[in-house]
Amino acid sequence: KNQVEQSPQSLIILEGKNCTLQCNYTVSPFSNLRWYKQDTGRGPVSLTIMTFSENTKSNGRYTATLDADTKQSSLHITASQLSDSASYICVVRVRGGYNKLIFGAGTRLAVHP
């Protein structure tokens, strides 16, 4: 069964600190993996996309990694800011056909001053 699991479910950090969010997936055949940021009460917005051949991709203070062998991805946030408080959702696309998207349940991050 195609699944995406994220950990931790929630996380509280102090402003300026770094953190890493995890995503494990059992999706086949794999096409790509995206991390989305969802602010409270708003729709998710794409942060990064990782394809099979990519190991690392950065978007400002956000760095995503992908290990296609172990089917794991991480999102590292550097020097966190209050505006980073949001839910972060890992989404894996199934290759072929409709190209279905499999969503993780998300990690809720709270950055405190």
Place this chain on the structure above:
Amino acid sequence: EAQVTQNPRYLITVTGKKLTVTCSQNMNHEYMSWYRQDPGLGLRQIYYSMNVEVTDKGDVPEGYKVSRKEKRNFPLILESPSPNQTSLYFCASRHGTGTNEQFFGPGTRLTVL
């Protein structure tokens, strides 16, 4: 501005009173989807459409209907709403090819009493 719009943003209704949530996108996307988001469960797909007059069930279609008569519009219809359909609803759209980045609307918070 490229966007997905939904209306209404907030709706409180009573059991059994038919309602429609509209969704429109201006990016000429082929694919459109409806999701519901409930605490701890993440985003779950209700229905999707691969093009005009082509719709199919997602993971949780019971109690919902959709139509795709025009490429830009994808309304969600609740013929007889029930309290278990109280949720946060998102419409999304994407191209059928390429990286498949999904663009989400701002969300509709529905309460069924």
